[in-house]
Amino acid sequence: MTIVSADKIRASVGVSHSLGRFAPPAAAIAITVALWWLATSVLSGPESLLRQTAPQRVIPALAGLIERGVLLSDLGVSLWRLVIGLAVAAVIGIPLGLLIGLSGVAERAGGPIIAIVRMISPLSWTPIALALFGIGNQPVIFLIAVAAVWPVLLNTAAGVRAVDPGLLNVARSFHATRPELLSAVILPAIRTDVQTGIRLALGVAWIVLVPAEMLGVRSGLGYQILNARDQLAYDQVVAVIVVIGLLGYALDTVARRLLNPARRT
Numbered sequence: 001m002t003i004v005s006a007d008k009i010r011a012s013v014g015v016s017h018s019l020g021r022f023a024p025p026a027a028a029i030a031i032t033v034a035l036w037w038l039a040t041s042v043l044s045g046p047e048s049l050l051r052q053t054a055p056q057r058v059i060p061a062l063a064g065l066i067e068r069g070v071l072l073s074d075l076g077v078s079l080w081r082l083v084i085g086l087a088v089a090a091v092i093g094i095p096l097g098l099l100i101g102l103s104g105v106a107e108r109a110g111g112p113i114i115a116i117v118r119m120i121s122p123l124s125w126t127p128i129a130l131a132l133f134g135i136g137n138q139p140v141i142f143l144i145a146v147a148a149v150w151p152v153l154l155n156t157a158a159g160v161r162a163v164d165p166g167l168l169n170v171a172r173s174f175h176a177t178r179p180e181l182l183s184a185v186i187l188p189a190i191r192t193d194v195q196t197g198i199r200l201a202l203g204v205a206w207i208v209l210v211p212a213e214m215l216g217v218r219s220g221l222g223y224q225i226l227n228a229r230d231q232l233a234y235d236q237v238v239a240v241i242v243v244i245g246l247l248g249y250a251l252d253t254v255a256r257r258l259l260n261p262a263r264r265t
Contacts (some may be wrong), residue, residue: 033132052234056102058242061235070224071243077219081137082202082209085144092145092154094194098182100153101160101190114153122147122208126215135216140209147208148201155200159193160186195259202255 037055044050051057065071100107100114122143129139163186172183213222221244228236 012180017189028052049234053238057235058238061233062239062242065224065236065239074220074224075247078209078213078221081213081220082144082205085139085141085196085205085209086148086201088141088145089148089152089205090198091200093149093197094156097153097156097194097197098186101157102186107157114150118150118154123211125252126212129213137217138211140217140220143212144205144208148205151200151204152194152197155193155197156190159190162193163189199252199259201257202251203248206244206251210244231257 004080033055040050040171062071089253096110100110104211125143125146126139129142167185167189168181171181209220209223210222213220214226217223221240222239225237228234228240
């Protein structure tokens with residue numbers, strides 16, 4: 001009679017759990033790559049530009065960009081612009097969200113303006129950004145901030161309005177001042193809402209970043225796409241697009257874990 005130890009059972013269960021967790025996404029990725037190869041290498045014509053975008057062409061192109069040192073430097077510049085733009089959006093959005101959430105007058109006065117302005121595409125501000133800041137990093141950061149400020153502002157305001165009135169009444173019963181109410185009750189209560197707003201802002205900012213970097217700047221992932229297109233190197237175009245998607249997924253995963261450590265999935 002064979003006796004199986006508890007450690008072996010736990011190890012077996014752990015392996016099964018890991019396989020069950022990672023098998024579905026791995027299968028989905030494999031199917032996606034297979035469909036990509038089928039569309040670009042089998043179904044496309046011999047003279048089609050789609051053949052340049054096949055996975056067997058894109059992977060060497062990606063390796064070539066990394067070896068030349070082009071991709072990593074552009075990636076670093078793009079991340080720097082993203083962080084600065086998000087910081088500007090947070091500095092503007094959190095105080096305005098607090099004001100709108102705490103003041104009924106401010107909410108009624110600013111509500112229509114916010115509803116109108118936030119529905120304008122951030123890229124519509126491109127001529128204004130170029131007129132104000134010229135060519136360089138500033139217009140890119142401006143467009144990122146314009147796109148990212150609304151999720152931060154709206155989630156902050158919603159969090160303030162959702163604060164339990166009982167907590168405020170208890171604080172007032174102890175004669176808490178307005179600054180004390182803000183620092184000891186409201187800000188801790190809305191932390192999750194602000195974190196959610198920042199995470200949503202990150203996704204919006206990442207989407208806006210690439211087209212914003214096509215405004216005459218000489219660096220960044222958006223510029224690298226235009227540069228590769230001008231050289232008719234569509235394998236490099238798709239390689240940069242793949243990097244943008246993978247890095248965006250990585251940024252969202254990191255933000256989810258840092259801003260919501262209680263939830264690891």
